[in-house]
Amino acid sequence: MTHSQLRPPTMADVARQAGVSHQTVSRVLGEHPNVRDETRAKVLRAIEEMGYRRNFSARALATRRTRTLGVVASNTTLYGPASTLFALEEAARAEGYLVSTVSLRRLTVETLSEALDRLSEGGVEGVIAIAPQRSAVEALAELRHPFPVVAVGTGSGAGVPSVNVDQNLGARLATGHLLAAGHRRVWHLAGPEYWQEAVDRVDGWRATLEAADVEPPMLLRGDWSPLSGYRAGQELAGWVGRGLTAVFVANDQMALGVLRALREAGVRTPQDVAVAGFDDIPESEFFAPPLTTVRQDFAAVGKRSIALLLDLIEGRTPSGTSQVTIEPQLVVRASTFPYVPQSGAAPG
Amino acid sequence: MTHSQLRPPTMADVARQAGVSHQTVSRVLGEHPNVRDETRAKVLRAIEEMGYRRNFSARALATRRTRTLGVVASNTTLYGPASTLFALEEAARAEGYLVSTVSLRRLTVETLSEALDRLSEGGVEGVIAIAPQRSAVEALAELRHPFPVVAVGTGSGAGVPSVNVDQNLGARLATGHLLAAGHRRVWHLAGPEYWQEAVDRVDGWRATLEAADVEPPMLLRGDWSPLSGYRAGQELAGWVGRGLTAVFVANDQMALGVLRALREAGVRTPQDVAVAGFDDIPESEFFAPPLTTVRQDFAAVGKRSIALLLDLIEGRTPSGTSQVTIEPQLVVRASTFPYVPQSGAAPG
DNA sequence: CCGTGAATTGTTAGCGCTCACAATGACGTC
DNA sequence: GACGTCATTGTGAGCGCTAACAATTCACGG
Numbered sequence: 001m002t003h004s005q006l007r008p009p010t011m012a013d014v015a016r017q018a019g020v021s022h023q024t025v026s027r028v029l030g031e032h033p034n035v036r037d038e039t040r041a042k043v044l045r046a047i048e049e050m051g052y053r054r055n056f057s058a059r060a061l062a063t064r065r066t067r068t069l070g071v072v073a074s075n076t077t078l079y080g081p082a083s084t085l086f087a088l089e090e091a092a093r094a095e096g097y098l099v100s101t102v103s104l105r106r107l108t109v110e111t112l113s114e115a116l117d118r119l120s121e122g123g124v125e126g127v128i129a130i131a132p133q134r135s136a137v138e139a140l141a142e143l144r145h146p147f148p149v150v151a152v153g154t155g156s157g158a159g160v161p162s163v164n165v166d167q168n169l170g171a172r173l174a175t176g177h178l179l180a181a182g183h184r185r186v187w188h189l190a191g192p193e194y195w196q197e198a199v200d201r202v203d204g205w206r207a208t209l210e211a212a213d214v215e216p217p218m219l220l221r222g223d224w225s226p227l228s229g230y231r232a233g234q235e236l237a238g239w240v241g242r243g244l245t246a247v248f249v250a251n252d253q254m255a256l257g258v259l260r261a262l263r264e265a266g267v268r269t270p271q272d273v274a275v276a277g278f279d280d281i282p283e284s285e286f287f288a289p290p291l292t293t294v295r296q297d298f299a300a301v302g303k304r305s306i307a308l309l310l311d312l313i314e315g316r317t318p319s320g321t322s323q324v325t326i327e328p329q330l331v332v333r334a335s336t337f338p339y340v341p342q343s344g345a346a347p348g
Numbered sequence: 349m350t351h352s353q354l355r356p357p358t359m360a361d362v363a364r365q366a367g368v369s370h371q372t373v374s375r376v377l378g379e380h381p382n383v384r385d386e387t388r389a390k391v392l393r394a395i396e397e398m399g400y401r402r403n404f405s406a407r408a409l410a411t412r413r414t415r416t417l418g419v420v421a422s423n424t425t426l427y428g429p430a431s432t433l434f435a436l437e438e439a440a441r442a443e444g445y446l447v448s449t450v451s452l453r454r455l456t457v458e459t460l461s462e463a464l465d466r467l468s469e470g471g472v473e474g475v476i477a478i479a480p481q482r483s484a485v486e487a488l489a490e491l492r493h494p495f496p497v498v499a500v501g502t503g504s505g506a507g508v509p510s511v512n513v514d515q516n517l518g519a520r521l522a523t524g525h526l527l528a529a530g531h532r533r534v535w536h537l538a539g540p541e542y543w544q545e546a547v548d549r550v551d552g553w554r555a556t557l558e559a560a561d562v563e564p565p566m567l568l569r570g571d572w573s574p575l576s577g578y579r580a581g582q583e584l585a586g587w588v589g590r591g592l593t594a595v596f597v598a599n600d601q602m603a604l605g606v607l608r609a610l611r612e613a614g615v616r617t618p619q620d621v622a623v624a625g626f627d628d629i630p631e632s633e634f635f636a637p638p639l640t641t642v643r644q645d646f647a648a649v650g651k652r653s654i655a656l657l658l659d660l661i662e663g664r665t666p667s668g669t670s671q672v673t674i675e676p677q678l679v680v681r682a683s684t685f686p687y688v689p690q691s692g693a694a695p696g
Numbered sequence: 697c698c699g700t701g702a703a704t705t706g707t708t709a710g711c712g713c714t715c716a717c718a719a720t721g722a723c724g725t726c
Numbered sequence: 727g728a729c730g731t732c733a734t735t736g737t738g739a740g741c742g743c744t745a746a747c748a749a750t751t752c753a754c755g756g
Binding site: 372 | 733740743
């Protein structure tokens with residue numbers, strides 16, 4: 001009543017209305033114990049009446065804390081990053097932090113650096129970088145920033161605190177499963193080699209074969225998209241009958257493309273060729289046939305990342321090379337039904 | 349050199365180092381034209397040397413602008429919301445704004461209200477609510493907030509500025525396509541009735557049938573998930589041979605489940621039953637068979653939403669009921685190949 | 697009835713920046 | 727050669743809040 005509604009009310013306005021000092025208002029809002037109930041009630045009533053809201057910037061300036069975290073990500077429409085992002089925000093919110101996101105189309109030193117600058121100007125107290133591309137790892141290590149940064153999906157190699165799903169283990173799980181099902185060799189359709197996760201999955205696949213004394217067959221590359229999987233699948237179809245009975249595909253979307261290509265070529269899954277994927281996207285269970293795949297716990301990734309970042313911010317953890325690893329899990333479905341070598345199936 | 353690195357350098361520190369006043373530093377940073385080149389260089393050098401960065405909170409306090417927008421969304425791992433979110437952030441960044449996101453598991457009056465409060469405390473200048481649930485519309489209308497809010501996906505009914513894809517049109521496109529392909533009736537598997545988009549799609553479907561003098565068949569309901577599509581598909585399979593030749597499914601994920609159920613029941617797509625979906629997720633092209641669907645331009649939704657919100661913030665547009673509608677597009681693929689009524693195919 | 701300490705409230709300085717205005721100096725004009 | 731003009735730089739006052747400290751009040755025992 002005392003003031004026009006042009007400018008939102010300040011703490012001083014509330015204090016005047018309630019007949020106390022602004023500091024008492026601050027105490028009520030800050031839930032300081034030493035405020036008389038009667039006084040608190042007066043203040044709360046005034047706040048309610050005037051529709052007062054604490055000014056974020058003034059508060060942040062005085063406390064030197066914004067309680068805001070930044071996230072840099074690329075390709076946030078993919079299932080993995082999107083799930084991670086969701087979990088990240090949820091975990092941050094539980095700790096009283098807000099999350100500002102910058103989504104990049106491509107992750108290069110320049111775009112990453114620009115994103116970090118932007119978040120820095122936005123006052124974030126720390127940043128999570130969902131940066132599975134290898135280039136990002138070095139960029140992250142060399143870039144100067146005035147706040148802690150936690151990397152996700154970069155692998156544990158770099159000198160940066162990071163949280164990772166054990167991709168190598170996931171690949172071993174999938175490849176081992178196919179081997180155990182009776183396949184003599186397992187082919188692999190990999191992701192782009194500038195993705196750390198793709199590299200780790202190739203390593204896990206190769207290691208499993210070598211441990212079983214199997215010569216790894218030709219490696220195929222895709223770009224994670226169903227289309228690239230489709231193209232690779234057409235190539236794979238040409239190897240059926242010449243020793244190809246099982247394929248481990250580096251993600252579910254490409255696996256979908258492979259399945260379609262095989263189907264179109266008259267190759268049956270899993271009878272002729274078994275296919276396993278990686279990610280366990282919600283659709284995988286309903287592919288034709290339902291896809292055996294490796295599930296990653298993105299919720300855990302999000303929680304652990306936030307926990308690590310907050311430790312770094314609060315100085316609870318030395319900024320050294322903290323590494324968190326999360327174990328993936330094999331999900332077996334119809335696309336890899338136990339293989340029974342059929343007489344005459346392998347003329348090669 | 350002059351100061352310890354305990355506290356980050358302030359503008360005054362830079363000014364001292366460069367031998368100018370803090371205001372000159374501010375001018376250089378603000379790209380004010382009236383600064384001598386020589387002076388500018390001195391200041392920039394000092395900034396570089398000291399690793400100075402402007403303090404976000406102080407700046408925001410003085411200018412009364414945070415240049416931060418908020419986004420409230422639910423279910424951000426779905427393709428549609430994830431794509432919208434991505435486009436939103438990109439468009440906001442182009443305008444020099446940062447985006448803070450709050451992702452909810454469920455959208456109710458309480459959660460929405462809490463999210464808006466949170467963003468408000470975070471100092472956002474405006475909010476985009478990706479709120480396709482009908483309950484959210486009312487909540488948005490009745491909730492008090494000190495900043496403009498733009499709704500996305502709520503339909504244009506509510507008294508809130510909003511941006512929407514014309515769901516009704518999309519449904520008419522899909523249903524009309526099936527009718528034109530020779531099908532006498534088109535069934536519909538709808539989304540949850542508390543989603544506005546689901547309701548609009550049902551309306552469009554029904555209107556198209558009625559305009560063609562066709563009695564709408566029984567309506568089926570799912571929850572957008574492939575699993576619910578699978579269950580509905582099993583039910584639909586029972587109607588094959590009794591007049592069911594075409595189904596319009598309210599989203600691609602459910603369509604995937606329908607395809608699988610039909611396949612398992614020995615029903616061929618599209619020869620026995622044609623299936624159309626909605627969304628055009630990246631996987632749709634590789635389903636078995638590739639799915640006819642309705643594509644929504646999420647990038648446009650993002651851009652238009654940001655443009656509208658900024659108009660509101662800058663006061664360029666009256667806060668009345670501004671509505672933006674975006675047209676979807678039919679994508680025809682193999683799942684609805686032209687239907688040729690087969691003699692003896694319909695014993696009923 | 698006053699001293700004592702705890703509970704409660706008020707006062708004063710900033711936090712680091714931008715804005716409005718003042719001051720300075722260089723330049724050209726009549 | 728005094729004066730107005732423009733470009734350039736400096737000064738002072740907040741923006742709205744919290745933190746530290748000061749002041750006041752109150753209950754209670756001696």
